[in-house]
Amino acid sequence: MSERLRNLQRQQAILREHMAWIEAEIAQETVPPESGAPRHSPWQRTTPDVTEPIDADALIERYAGKERQQPADIRRGCLLLFLGGFALFALLIVGVWWLHYR
Secondary structure, eight states: OOHHHHHHHHHHHHHHHHHHHHHHHHHHHHSOOSSSSOOOOTTSOSSOOTTSOOOHHHHHHHHHHHHOOOHHHHHHHHHHHHHHHHHHHHHHHHHHHHHHOO
16 A cells, blocks of 8 residues: 555545534534523634624635745755755764874
C-alpha cells in the first residue's frame, strides 16, 4: 500500500469522525432544552451578532494573512542557519587541528 493511499485513508477517517461529531452537535441542538437555561457551545459567541453574516472565505483570508510567512524571511532564516552550521563546523575542524596536529 502506497504512502499516499494511507494518507488519504487517514484523512478520510478523520473527516468521518468530524462529520459524526457535527451530526451529534446538530442532534443536540435540535432537541429542545429541558430547562429554561440556554445551552452554549464552546465555539458559540456569547453575544451573537445577527446583523453581520459570517463569510467563511473572508474569515479564512483575514486570519491566514496574519500567519503566512514571507518567502524572503524563510530564505534568510535558512541561509543564516546554514552559515551558522558551517561556522561551527569550521571551528570544530580548526579546534581538532589546533589540539592534535599542531
